[in-house]
Amino acid sequence: MPANEKIRFENVAKSFIVRDPKQKGATQQFTAVKDLSFTVKEGEFITLVGPSGCGKSTLLDLISGLTRPTSGRIYMDGREITGPGLDRGIVFQQYALFPWKTARGNIEFGLEAKGVPKHERKELAEHFLALVGLSAFANRYPHELSGGMKQRVAIARSLAFNPDVLLMDEPFAALDAQTRETLQSELLRIWQKTKKTIIFITHGIDEAVYLGERVVVLTPGPGTVKKIVDIPLKHRLDDADIRSHPEFVKARHEVWSLLHELEYQGAYI
Numbered sequence: 001m002p003a004n005e006k007i008r009f010e011n012v013a014k015s016f017i018v019r020d021p022k023q024k025g026a027t028q029q030f031t032a033v034k035d036l037s038f039t040v041k042e043g044e045f046i047t048l049v050g051p052s053g054c055g056k057s058t059l060l061d062l063i064s065g066l067t068r069p070t071s072g073r074i075y076m077d078g079r080e081i082t083g084p085g086l087d088r089g090i091v092f093q094q095y096a097l098f099p100w101k102t103a104r105g106n107i108e109f110g111l112e113a114k115g116v117p118k119h120e121r122k123e124l125a126e127h128f129l130a131l132v133g134l135s136a137f138a139n140r141y142p143h144e145l146s147g148g149m150k151q152r153v154a155i156a157r158s159l160a161f162n163p164d165v166l167l168m169d170e171p172f173a174a175l176d177a178q179t180r181e182t183l184q185s186e187l188l189r190i191w192q193k194t195k196k197t198i199i200f201i202t203h204g205i206d207e208a209v210y211l212g213e214r215v216v217v218l219t220p221g222p223g224t225v226k227k228i229v230d231i232p233l234k235h236r237l238d239d240a241d242i243r244s245h246p247e248f249v250k251a252r253h254e255v256w257s258l259l260h261e262l263e264y265q266g267a268y269i
């Protein structure tokens, strides 16, 4: 295993048994992803983009250990992933916060379940609320927070567990464009500070290029790797208008062109 390798997909396929629409009571196999082979480096920010139904969430479920591959193997730190673990944190599109707990309470709750002592829970919650810029909102309940704030709490909650890898499934998809951009740069800042490995799923080509050091472009279902595009942008946070930068425009165009090749015709991107 190369020294800086964090996650390795080796010929991974995942099929589901589904109802056969042509024959009452019969079932058939449906392949969601196949021949998936790629690696993610330690501390890397990698984004995955592909049309609806190409298997992005399936792929994340496999890394999280919520489901097992039908064939092939997935390794983390050289060990096969066989189930869920706190070394992998997940942030979903929907915030999944407890409505009866405050922002701080939501973060502390998981830590309590993990057996972290009370004073440490409070300290950790405060540290991560500060990291996502929500110190002043610690005592607010989810319904008193904006969508962007709720998603920040969800990110803080995941980070408080100190996972090695943060798995993000379209976390900003439900937000308005302005809030999304703000959270994208905040996430980059957090990534630079925490040095976590981040695997981020998105429908957005801009988002994939802005965040990812590499963008994994997936084929329409059954999803497999079409191409991995290197994004050579070095100073994303220093340039407020990085999206107009020629390197950004070039990378964006490359990903866009891949997703508009013939095999994607009719797919919803």
Ligand SMILES: Nc1ncnc2c1ncn2[C@@H]1O[C@H](COP(=O)(O)OP(=O)(O)OP(=O)(O)O)[C@@H](O)[C@H]1O
Pocket: 016, 017, 018, 030, 031, 032, 050, 051, 052, 053, 054, 055, 056, 057, 058, 059, 203, 221
């Ligand atoms: N538990 C399941 N049983 C049967 N089919 C499933 C199951 N989970 C996913 N699928 C199918 O596998 C394919 C991939 O689904 P998945 O949710 O991974 O796609 P996606 O790329 O995340 O889609 P989207 O971008 O629309 O969220 C879809 O056709 C879906 O219907």
